[in-house]
Amino acid sequence: MEITINNKNHQFNQSCSIAEMIAVMLPGEVKGIAVAVNQTIITKSDWPHHFLKDGDRVTLIKATQGG
Known part of the structure; x- marks a missing residue:
């Protein structure tokens, strides 16, 4: 099974x-992680x-601190 994570393809053996x-x-x-699958936030x-x-x-998004 192939899943695209942050625009990179990854292979998984099973769901x-x-x-x-x-x-x-x-x-x-x-x-601090947000996840979207097919452009829908989960x-x-x-x-x-x-x-x-x-x-x-x-899409995996990790929040960072800064200013």
């Missing part, structure tokens, strides 16, 4: 939830229940 994908792509703390509470499909386009 996975957003939470599982984030654990692989961004191991560690997940504070709330953090839905990450474990939203399963990705072949061809999905995921």
